[in-house]
Amino acid sequence: MFLHFLRRRLPLFSGALLILFAGCGGEKSVSESPRAVRGSSGGTMIVGMDADADALTPLMSSSAFAGDIAGQIFAGLAKTDPDMAGYSPWLAESWEFSNDRKELTFFLRRDAYWHDGVPFTAEDVAFSVPLYKSPEIAYGSMRWLRHITEVTAVDSYTVRFRFDAVYPYQLTDANVATPLPKHILGEVPINEIPTHPFHRNPVGTGPFKFVKWEPQQSIELEANESFFLGRPPLDRVVFKVVPSQTNLVTQLRTGDIDFYPKLRPEAYEDLQDVDHLRKLQIPSRVYYYLGWQNASPFFSDRNVRRALTMAIDRESIVKNLVKGRGAILNTPILPFLWAHDPEVPAIPYDPEGAKKLLSEAGWADHDGDGWLDRNGTPFEFTMKTNENNDLRKDIVVVVQEMLAKLGIRMRPETMEFTVFIDQTTGKDFESMCHGWKQGSKVDLTSIWHTQSINDRYNMVSYSNPRVDELMDRAVTEIDREKATKLWSEVQRLIAADAAYTFLFTLDDLYAIDDRFQNVELTTYSWTYNMHEWSVDPARRKY
Template sequence: MKTKQHLALLALALLAACGGGGDAPAKGGAEKRAANEPDVPEAQRFGGTIVVGAIGAIPDMNPLTSSDHTANQVQQYVLFMPLITYNEKFEPIPWLARSWEVNADTSELTFHLRNDVFWHDGKKTTAYDVKYSYDMARNPETLFPNTAFWTHYRDATVVDSFTIRIGMRPHADFMDPWRSFSPVPRHVLEGTAASAMKTHPFGTKSPVGNGPFKFVEHLPGQRWVFAANENFPKELGGRPYADRLVYRIIPEPTTLMAELLRGNLDYYIAATADQASQIEASPASRILSFPDRQFLMVGWNEKREMFKDVRVRRALTMGLNREAIVQAVRRGYGELGNTTIPPMFWNHDPQAGAELKHDTAAAKRLLAEAGWQDRNGDGILENAQGQPFRFTIITNQGNREREDILVILQSQLRALGIDVRTQLMEWGSLLDKIQDVENRDYDAVLIAWVTEFRIDDTDLFHCDKLKDPYQWVSYCNPETDRLLDTLPTIVDRNASRPVWNQYQRQIAQDQPYSILYFTRRLEGVHERLRNVNPDARGDWVNIRQWYLLPNMRANR
């Protein structure tokens, strides 16, 4: 429970932000300490246990079924191997696939796999594993969350044990799904019904990967433990420097920071903005920051009658002082957004939604046009039937920034005459509720989305996806569908830019979500942990090269 003092401080910060104040974010510790990076010979970098901490549990480690962002990060960089990865310029480079080629009319993509990658139980990874995984991910009963990956792909054929050919329609950025999709071992999961994949113990009790670390232990709600894969291909860097990797779930940010400063954590994922200065000031730690692909948004569930009217959704966005939220809660470590495309991406349209500035009077006029008025003088709007404009916003517990945002949303929307209730839920339970495709029994949700490098919002917005996990708000507009269907077919970026602009302006017009801001990601790093270089690709990008200073390794 929040103290009165905490809420008072939040209110003061909000008032300051509304006045246009707020300091610019400090540079991250990477810049400050780069010149002091120690020169540790490679032979001395091996050993020790790296302990990572974050507020969120990883409910499912199966790449075919998990919808959690951190789980996807661990799958990409720790436990499994996608066919390709991205370099620091966001260009595809070989990983599980040694090479690939596309035929002349771009209707077939052929991958040639490495022949020296083994599953952690000793079986060799082959093209049969890739085909099995691909086929399962395309099976609707598997409930693979990113079904839009495969919209323009067709059947796969195993040419030989280390070659797989996949049919496709020509489309833009067709390599991107293979960066984040990790194949699974066929010999472990074959025979499992697609509908039973989500509950298979592979996801929670016994995942078998082929990446630089192998699974050791999972204590639900407490930790995941991994050990170095001694047989990771030398051509890809060989075994990682750390002997062990522990992911600890600590659902309270204050405790996470304290554990970092006490030396019980080496890496604190997604430190809160109000902690950045304290972490940076400590001689025991530093802050790393970078522009992120994640944005925070409020989803208005259009299964609820009050949110079906676009005027209402636009009014809700205009009633929110999002600039004040960024300053008060993120301390400036964020950038306003009106579309789902990060400002750093080539196809971002800065004009989309530019009219959705904070304007309480205009928001009230829109609500009145939609039939919402204070009919009985109690300060709360009612519709023509006398029903009050009252709803509940849910978000995940343990995320203090989101809890603080709920307090601000409640206050700002109360100024419009809207009675907002709030509810905190355990992360897995929240996902179950909003991804219950039959019911989606909730009003509004405060949640984050991490976009891929290849933007395809089909899973979020397309009418055909109303019964899929990520169509959280039941939004459907045929014009949006037309644009979503058209965009992937335009391979040339210059030719596609006008369509991207049209798409973003359509989403901004309809406001299925009120997008609050894109985050600038913050990571707390203990001084003994070195060679950590997160960026927009993710928190764990070069985990294989992380190492602990030899004279500061704890016995853990």
């Protein structure tokens, strides 16, 4: 059950080309009203999560799970459609481009309110965008906003974005900066925004209101009675922190948890005999990787990084750890995106070739102790990952064994999730086992551009001037064929440089209690229509 689309929906890429090539400047999107929320009101859903959130606002949250929760508290100007090909109205009823496509004007709803009862207006939008662009805050996707030069509140319900370039993702970029309440944060000094209590006690415009957060235990939301599409059917959604995957699965079996969106393949198989659970497998936007800190003397050499990838049997990892439900990945752009290049050359599993590259770089067993060293320094480092993710921990152990066969001593180090995020975004690591949830926009600059090293997400300090040049051209290229060629070269260079050892992408595996109705899980987000979920009145437990 999708929200109604725009009658003239603006796609993320191809539609922008059609409008430009047709010369139809000034075309306006005309919206049907989004479908009102339906379903019997009442009931609570308990959602299991294996780690606590780091923040509950779109400005400061770093983890995918925290972002999912923030997405229920806050609403954007437009809502990404499930096929990720366009947008539907949300806080904005419609929008239009100027004739030269340098201005994008949003016409806002007049029935949207912040959870404290204050009306949502264009002033909130104009206030928020500079926060997302601020280097002092260092929002993770800050570079997506670099072509937005000005945001102006024309009146209370009209806001205009000004761009310094015409490119396919203007609507996407304008929608990145989810509005924040000016009446709460407007007087806060910019340097105090990142640590402001608001991020742990948020006030949004979304379908659910924040109630309370008990650290390392739970986060509770309640239905927003004044939500602009109508009150969500569920009274409450409680996100319960259960760090152990084994305990999560047990609680799904016993009914103590109603839903868990991150099952491991073996857990998914183990739950097939549980009659009250619906089991679903959905294509994913997530990929797993090993990151090598390029600023470290161990990993500054491209050939050493390639050797490490050659030492790792990724096929074995997919077969044994994810039970064949994953697909090996060689590129930072996933197959669901138009720019994915399936012909990117893979770095093969070749331990003997790895030994040769390491030897050429000066790494050999000079002292006869069975471990590689260079100039008296042993090839010995740590690989960090988060304690709550059993799959990542298993990957690290397997990789440790594979590298040991080459004489490389790697020490696993696990930590609480928010600590892991702080250390990796702060570049406080030698190597890491991590994962990305890819957006619907093809733009790798936040992770791979040299200028992003000082931001949060180029965690491995990767720098390649040729990649920078190609990405700068690709993100503004309006010709799909030319853009595809540019992104293909970007992917090939990044893969060859081996700052990441790309591991695999894995389908999202879900289990949800069959008491819940109107649930639609999509590749874009499992929370896509959470404001429509309901529970059978005859089977309510809470």
